[in-house]
Amino acid sequence: MGVANFDGRPAMPIFKNNIRSGAFHQDLIRYPPRSYTDLMNRAARYADAEAGEKRKKEQEEGRGRKDKAPQEERKAPRPHRREYAEGPGLNPTRYLTPLTQPVGTILVHAEDQGIVVFPKEECMKISSRGDPNKYCRFHRQKGHDTDECILLKRQIEELIQMGYLGQFIKKPGQAQGQKQGNVWRKGGGQVPSTSAPRKRDHDHSSEEEEETTEDSKPPKKRAIYVIFGGPEGGDSPAERKKWARSLYMGEVTRAPHEKKSKREPITFTDADLPDGPLPHRDALVVKMDIKNMVVHRVLIDTGSSVNVMYYDTFTQLGLSRGRLEQVRTPLSGFTGDSIETEGSINLEVEIGTPPHTRRWEVEFVIVKISCAHNIILGQPALEDLRCVIFMEHLCLKFSTPTGVGVARGTKR
Structure with missing residues (x-):
């Protein structure tokens, strides 16, 4: 009613399709309105009739209550014991x-x-x-x-x-x-x-x-899962049981802890903030060295239980399938379904900027699917690196023999 200069012919079927079933809807089907004005006048008449019918019922119910009032007054209300x-x-x-x-x-x-x-x-x-x-x-x-x-x-x-x-x-x-x-x-x-x-x-x-x-029942929502599974702790039930038993026995018969070396404190300052407005809402994507090749678009994912390398990156590094070890445990979390892996491989990687770099061995699980990233660095590698991640500063820091190393992320 608040729109001026519109065509009433397409508005009439829209109006009729959205009317609830009842006498008014039946009347519109039996006697189609000739114009939009005729439709509005007929709707107003039915609305007035419904309002009048409601007032009439309220009056009748009011009279019924008045008639019953004397009878109810004769009966004394019985108090409830409790x-x-x-x-x-x-x-x-x-x-x-x-x-x-x-x-x-x-x-x-x-x-x-x-x-x-x-x-x-x-x-x-x-x-x-x-x-x-x-x-x-x-x-x-x-x-x-x-x-x-x-x-x-x-x-x-x-x-x-x-x-x-x-x-x-x-x-x-x-x-x-x-x-x-x-x-x-x-x-x-x-x-x-x-x-x-x-x-x-x-x-x-x-x-x-x-x-x-x-x-009001909301629709069932789809879930986005983290990546879990993989060969951590063993690639078969027997190996995982053996791994769990060894952990328990190691707790009982372990040798005294070696004295930990003192590490330099890791801190973040405003100088570490990325250029541009905040908040940036970007994922932490860094680069690292593998086999003397700089691999970009390495996603830092603390929710992944394994380190993932995509098959295209595996072939570009000049690695052959013969070096892969069989992985019988599937991965889950990429699309909600289980994904069979191509195998696993251990590679030495280096991260940071000279002279503050860190080199260590990482086990990657190879998957043959397409992705915008080349590698996902998950919980095992991040724990071995002993890094500290700060998403606002879009970087991670870690200890090295020469000081604190830094791997900065790239903004979109």
Whole structure:
């Protein structure tokens, strides 16, 4: 309605396709409007008719309540024996969801999230049979313990039914006190907002809350995984078991630690910052020397469990497949599926700028896929290098016999 000088003919079928099924939609099919003005006039008439029908129903319901009022006044309300314990209008407590933590612990979490409603002072009653040595943090008064508070248990149950506190629901076979993953969910729904108002009515949920908790189910998201697998610790189950046993025995019968040599402290200053505006949002890509050849686009990836060399780089270095050792363990994480490797090879590499360089042997796993990088330097090589990475400065530093070496990244 806020767009001027538009063609009404294409707007009419768009309007009709987005109307919900009902009397108005049927009327548009039976008697197609001649113009967009005719369509808007007919829509206004149906809107007025719906509003009038709603007012009529409210009037009829109001008269019905007035007719029943005298009969209800004749019957004196029967007080509930456990009004203090459960509060008016609450269901019996025998259908509560099993929990992994005491209700007092859950109360602290719910209060931090701003989703708990404490009872008003004028609505609270003090029982004559209450224990003055016990204190309830929910009622903020003496008489019973927080973990025994039935009204608190009912409010926690209502919060669970509304989609909150899902991480405290006890699964079958799970012991109390055993934590689940820190996940908020209701039927796979989305995480409830922690900015919810602290005061709200728990007896009647609004239509907006019901639509949010029941109908809004976000689509399943794809995951990007780190690279894992590879021959670290052995390339077969027997070798990995032997490696694990040797580690354990080494801890028992190992010789005394050798005295570590003192290393120069590694620091970063503003002089190490790259040129250009910050933040740069670039990956750390460096260069290093392999077989007297400078290999560019070496990606530093602390999330990779192996050092990866792509097959094109392997052939450009003049290496033959005969030097490859067989790797039976596949790699995962490139595309979400397992990838068979071409094999592995140990090569001496050098990184840094003379005279502060470091040379050490790195085991690479060769994969035959296309990538924008030539090599991925993963956790094993980075740990052997004993480097310190600073992403804002876009460089890594490491100790050498002549001082601290630096490998700087290149910006896009």
